[in-house]
Amino acid sequence: MAEPLLRVDNLKTQFFTDAGTVRAVDGISFEVHEGEIVGLVGESGAGKSVASMSLLRLVESPGEIVGGEITYRGETIFGLEEGPDGELRERDDMLSNEEMRDRIRGNEIAVIFQDPMESLNPVFTVGGQLREFIELNRGLGEDEAREESVEMLREVGIPDPAERYHEYPHQFSGGMRQRVLIAMALACEPNLIIADEPTTALDVTVEGQILELVDDLQAKYGTSFIWVTHDMGVVAEICDRVNVMYLGEIIEQAPVDELFHDTKHPYTTALLNSMPRPDRTVEELEPIRGVMPEAINPPSGCRFHPRCPDAREVCKRVHPGNEVVDRADGTPHRAACVKHDVFDVGYDESVPLEEEPQVTAGTPGGEDR
């Protein structure tokens, strides 16, 4: 397979808070190839947004990328090496802050933000904001950038774009603002767009329109996407490959059909069962039991074990990595669950865990790796 557009290897991002270290992203690896839509799925708090911002090196204090490697088209967005004194330090070939700002953010990788209501600046016109980003990232002059902005607003389905160009964000509905955010990303002509739950704040009809729009535009421009969502329905609709995140880790990774029809991780199964589908009544929906623990103090062993219906004693002890458990047409299907034979840690012989009363914070303890 060709060199991927983006490769993320064992990325770790942590927040150093007064309460302790929050391991928001804890060693995730995935790839994005040219023209692909890759899903990043998980419940609220799984670390999806932190992972997205890490890719642009825009983690906010007190957060910091503490390990791993991010490579974009052969360039190192993030990478560490061991210095002569044994301390980890940033690699020389890592892009500087200026290079990230001038060459990567916006022009190579653009983000569609999660919150359409807060993401636009209230005191500038919609068109002005769009124009500024176009000028900056495509090096166009003011007039050209203005024309391009109007064109882009039209493209994302905003009626009377030439007039609405001069309006302020508060004059736009939530769906319209989301379209503006999408227009911003597309207008900069990046090769990769990270869409952080761009449809969550919208109602279903608008969501449908926007997904269709993205599909069309993706076909037209061939842009790659990382599509962040907690909605399996959206994943099924637009993604080519999917990464399922749980508590800072990717616990299953597969092409979309395999994920849905040959699910390998109990958490993914639970997510799918909790998803409304036409062939199921509301009573048949099974919400995932319990809530996701805090990333500040994750459960020992498999982080999903307090909520997993298949959990056995061994799951409390062994922390499974995201291993290849199957292959479909040469594409690996990875899952982090000791049920699978590749782990060979004695799952079959282990005793099932009693249905514990639900704990929200996991038992403290080391992880074996």
Next chain:
Amino acid sequence: MGLLRYTIVRLIQAIPVLIGITVITFILANVAPGDPVRLMLQGQEVDQELIDRIERQYGLDRPLHERYVAYMTNLLQGDLGYSIHRDRPVTELIIQRSGPTLMLVLSAYAFALATAIPLGILAATRRNEPADHVSRIVALVGVSTPSFWIGIMLILIFAIQLGVLPSSGLVYPWWGPEHYGYSGYVELLFQTIRHLLLPMIALGTLQMATLMRVERTQMIESLQGEYVKLARAYGVPERTILRKHAFQVAQLPIITIVGLNLSTALGGAVLIEYVFNINGLGRLLLEAIIGLDYQLIMGITVVIGTMFVVGVIITDISYAYVDPRVTYGDRD
């Protein structure tokens, strides 16, 4: 033309407020203890007939509401009455004395804004670093020190100890260089600033301190806004984010505070004019109060009240101008 209509609506809304000001000052001035005629005659033994005659002459024998209507009729013609003590029309006195007060208050605001905004931004971007701590102390001292005391200290240090700046009076540029015997406009400007410096700082420090803290808080909040994250994600340089994206949003509350503090500033001006011997409205008011010069007290109160109302309207309008989210009643 939403903004123009908004301006007109705001001006119309100010009319009842201004009428209210005149009613209240009128009643207060007329029910206050002390008989103006006897006070004017300064304890001379006179017969009742003379007193009645004087009262008739000034219309003091008529019922209150008639006197109010007469007062308002004159006021609308620009006649604020007659100062018995000074033997001059009130309007003339006020016009003469407004210049210094306006000059003082406006320069104090200019000083406050010119220092508070950069210092507030500095404190916001260097949060919990030495610059922030210093600004916090300056603000605390500024808020808790009375302006007249600051004035006295400034006089002690710069006028008496160092002898570099004058301690009293102002130079009014509109009187021209010849009036002061200056060589030309350059010297006139120089002297104007030299005289204005201490009272301006004394009056402006409180405003500076409040505005600086507000600026800091607003900038911190604004810098954490999603729109700032968005700008960063699109490669906007940090300098532009600070100067444009975060700054514009953070200025909105500053405008409001400036308007609200206008009353404190006008009140402070009374004391500062006293400390620095400035012949402004504030001193005129103090002297009028001490002398129970009713017509003058009322005239000044009405004028200061009007200045305040106009100030608040200007604030509202500039807010509407800067913040597009302000709706002007209905939109067209």
